[in-house]
Amino acid sequence: MKRETIHKVLRLLPSIIILFPMVFAACDEDAIDSSEFVAGEVFTESNIRVIQIDTITVETSTVKFDSLITSQSSRVLVGKYVDPEFGTVRSASYFELLPTTYTIDSEAEFDSIAMYLKLDKYYYNDTLKQNTIQIKELNEAVKAYNGDDLYNTGSFTYKEEDLGTLSYTPRPISSDSLEIRLSDSLGIDIFKEFQEKSITNLAEFNVHFKGMALLPGETDDGSIIGFSLAAENSYMRLYFSTAGETERLSNYIDFTINTTSSPTPFFNQITTEDPNEYLKTLTDKEIELKSANAEDRSFIQSGVGIATRIQFPHIKSIYDIPGEGTILNAVLKLKPTAQSFDDHLILRDSLSVYLVDVNNDLTEQLSYIAVLNRDNQEFNDIYYELSLSSYIEKLLVTERYTGEALVLLPDNYNSTVDRFILNGNNSSDYSTTLELTYSIYDEVEN
Amino acid sequence: MMKLKTKILLFISGLISISTFVRAQSEGLTSSPYSLYGLGVINQTSIGRSNGLGYTGIGLKTETEINNLNPANFALVPQNSFFYDIGVTSEYNNYSNAGTSEGRTSLNFSNFAFAFRITEGLGAGITMVPYSDVGYTLVGIQSNIEGTTEFFESNVAGVGGLSDLRLNLGYEIVDNLRLGLSTSFLFGSIEENEDFQITSSYFQSTETTNYRGIRLGFGLQYDLLENMTIGSTLQFPTVLEGTLERYATKNLDGVDIIVEDNTTADASSFTMPLEVGIGLSGTLYKSLTLSADYKKNYWGTTEQSENLGSYVDQDIYAFGLEYIRSRDSYKLSHRIRYRAGFNYDNGYLAIGNTRVNGFNLTTGIGIPLSTGTNSLLNLSYSYGSKGQIQNVLVKEDYHLLTLNLSLEDLWFRKRKIN
Numbered sequence: 001m002k003r004e005t006i007h008k009v010l011r012l013l014p015s016i017i018i019l020f021p022m023v024f025a026a027c028d029e030d031a032i033d034s035s036e037f038v039a040g041e042v043f044t045e046s047n048i049r050v051i052q053i054d055t056i057t058v059e060t061s062t063v064k065f066d067s068l069i070t071s072q073s074s075r076v077l078v079g080k081y082v083d084p085e086f087g088t089v090r091s092a093s094y095f096e097l098l099p100t101t102y103t104i105d106s107e108a109e110f111d112s113i114a115m116y117l118k119l120d121k122y123y124y125n126d127t128l129k130q131n132t133i134q135i136k137e138l139n140e141a142v143k144a145y146n147g148d149d150l151y152n153t154g155s156f157t158y159k160e161e162d163l164g165t166l167s168y169t170p171r172p173i174s175s176d177s178l179e180i181r182l183s184d185s186l187g188i189d190i191f192k193e194f195q196e197k198s199i200t201n202l203a204e205f206n207v208h209f210k211g212m213a214l215l216p217g218e219t220d221d222g223s224i225i226g227f228s229l230a231a232e233n234s235y236m237r238l239y240f241s242t243a244g245e246t247e248r249l250s251n252y253i254d255f256t257i258n259t260t261s262s263p264t265p266f267f268n269q270i271t272t273e274d275p276n277e278y279l280k281t282l283t284d285k286e287i288e289l290k291s292a293n294a295e296d297r298s299f300i301q302s303g304v305g306i307a308t309r310i311q312f313p314h315i316k317s318i319y320d321i322p323g324e325g326t327i328l329n330a331v332l333k334l335k336p337t338a339q340s341f342d343d344h345l346i347l348r349d350s351l352s353v354y355l356v357d358v359n360n361d362l363t364e365q366l367s368y369i370a371v372l373n374r375d376n377q378e379f380n381d382i383y384y385e386l387s388l389s390s391y392i393e394k395l396l397v398t399e400r401y402t403g404e405a406l407v408l409l410p411d412n413y414n415s416t417v418d419r420f421i422l423n424g425n426n427s428s429d430y431s432t433t434l435e436l437t438y439s440i441y442d443e444v445e446n
Numbered sequence: 447m448m449k450l451k452t453k454i455l456l457f458i459s460g461l462i463s464i465s466t467f468v469r470a471q472s473e474g475l476t477s478s479p480y481s482l483y484g485l486g487v488i489n490q491t492s493i494g495r496s497n498g499l500g501y502t503g504i505g506l507k508t509e510t511e512i513n514n515l516n517p518a519n520f521a522l523v524p525q526n527s528f529f530y531d532i533g534v535t536s537e538y539n540n541y542s543n544a545g546t547s548e549g550r551t552s553l554n555f556s557n558f559a560f561a562f563r564i565t566e567g568l569g570a571g572i573t574m575v576p577y578s579d580v581g582y583t584l585v586g587i588q589s590n591i592e593g594t595t596e597f598f599e600s601n602v603a604g605v606g607g608l609s610d611l612r613l614n615l616g617y618e619i620v621d622n623l624r625l626g627l628s629t630s631f632l633f634g635s636i637e638e639n640e641d642f643q644i645t646s647s648y649f650q651s652t653e654t655t656n657y658r659g660i661r662l663g664f665g666l667q668y669d670l671l672e673n674m675t676i677g678s679t680l681q682f683p684t685v686l687e688g689t690l691e692r693y694a695t696k697n698l699d700g701v702d703i704i705v706e707d708n709t710t711a712d713a714s715s716f717t718m719p720l721e722v723g724i725g726l727s728g729t730l731y732k733s734l735t736l737s738a739d740y741k742k743n744y745w746g747t748t749e750q751s752e753n754l755g756s757y758v759d760q761d762i763y764a765f766g767l768e769y770i771r772s773r774d775s776y777k778l779s780h781r782i783r784y785r786a787g788f789n790y791d792n793g794y795l796a797i798g799n800t801r802v803n804g805f806n807l808t809t810g811i812g813i814p815l816s817t818g819t820n821s822l823l824n825l826s827y828s829y830g831s832k833g834q835i836q837n838v839l840v841k842e843d844y845h846l847l848t849l850n851l852s853l854e855d856l857w858f859r860k861r862k863i864n
Binding site for chain 1: 587589591592593594598600602638640642644645646647649651692694696698699701703705706711
């Protein structure tokens, strides 16, 4: 009897053991992970050390690409100014025109012809000064010999006399449209060819009129202005009219900038002359002008392809810190050289980051952006902030030295003439630095 | 003989299944912020009735159940008796500091034990009790980013604990003097997590430390009078060897990166102190049992330190009382045991020179399950408090329920009757 009782209990044991926890588990509403208990900092501290280091060497230098493809520019750039460091910066634009139609009524009579250019809000340097635009008729087609893209260094001959010229004070923000009256002889010529049906397609038109160049005035020292490439904004317009029953009926044909043919018969010719002695040494893209040899400065100029090249040759010295650790954040702070910028020679809000190989050929654009931090501008503390965590991580895990480097250029570098001067790593007071956040999760016990 | 083997096999399989159960429950073993120190919160609960007696038992002489607090008592397992004990505990812990307060319920397997007699005057037992429990989650721990004036905030969490599988032998040297020997196999793992975010980067590390070690202990019980026993115990210091496995990940620019994957390293070993205890028990008027223990654990000499806490010598004073109306009554209600106890512990940890001391008030009841055996259903409730709020420490108030099935099986008796 008594033994049986025990055996009954023993048989029940498993269910008791399982039920008991379940009853209590039901009361346990908060999972252990959902705790919000804040222990005082005296109660315990982190087992992990986090250090910020800004002594890693940043090797900056300046390189100049041989040329940039400017037939892919997103705008017409015309203007000229003299830069204290980069020399005389000049941009002219060359393009072919594309008639919207080739038919003119036989009764019509020529009125006038003009070029319309709409400012696209891009400008560089002083827009209070007067600029000149000279329009020339080209002697040759806007085409590279090998049918390739056109580069900023390209050039084509044009006729001596102006088709038209205009001096103006740019107001880029209000997006004015410029009207430049062109010579009637050009207008009459095209008018007749169309009316007489001598020109009925683009090929015939191009033989007759190869294109035009928009040149800045020889003596200009003002600004470089961007104009829209869009058909509805910038065009040559041929006006004519026909006699109606009571009054004359006006009509016109537009000739837009041809960016649809391939290769594009359009490009911006962007050149500099007489830059400072350091930049003069950059005659080949493989020459690296170390910041140490240029008063601890590096240079960037879009349009002509001057770029700042950045390497971290001693990045692995981070592992000299005792203990097991890993980087958690890497921010490059690039300091623009004091007095190298002002209200005219402005700093743009961002710079793009590219990768170059050991020959300084651009290989890819990285997703990083260097953003201008103006928070403490009033204290002359203004810098580009570039978060590079994953790039630095890659450098740290890469076994082999590849000679790859970062290159800074403005976004849209083939459509602008922005320039920047940045301090190197050795400036006594305002150096470019790499701020690494490094966490040590296992201290070496010695 | 076959039967004995089968039973032992059954027990071993039971042991295995219970340890699996423990592992499955490991999320909620304890919920004490103090468990982040050392090997966790050292388990006080024991086996059977001592949970209701303020955790006393060194000097408690018993022939009717397992007393795991002194191996010498195993000498008293009666002939043909086989004792089992299975226990579970549930704890509600409310912990608070100057700023916050939080309550948590946790559930725990507390022990599995059995004891049997080998020969006249020689008894043995195998017990498995949790040695320590780890279960904490603390958020917003601020630390300086070295080289700046800024801080980062990390969250830490720990889970795990150590088990103590103990083989006990008790031998009756002379009629009133018993000597015990115990061998503890201490094993278990503690997992610690820490994670934090700095700017847009996130870091998380998980360290799992596996500890194992053997600890020897002795016990003595001497009957001063027929109803008065004095006992003493000694646990030798030992070193638990630890191996560490680390897993660390981070997230940089939105990409998860494995920093370390199961790197195994030798963790620093953990030293267990010399522990001595002395206890006295006596029975008055056949129905009142008094028990008192004093234990001293020499943590100070282990010369270990935590990042903010240090180990100090620990004193534990405990007192317990049990009342039974009539041991031999046929009326079940007369054989119910009523218990009460008190336990004061000045703590083995000092944080910023403040000792983490605590006390427990216990009460319990033992309900007989049958008339012919000493099987009992032991229930106990304990209220305890630990630490204090002085902008440094965390104060804990906990309510602990234990349920022990302390069973006796009589073997070979049937055969004898036949």
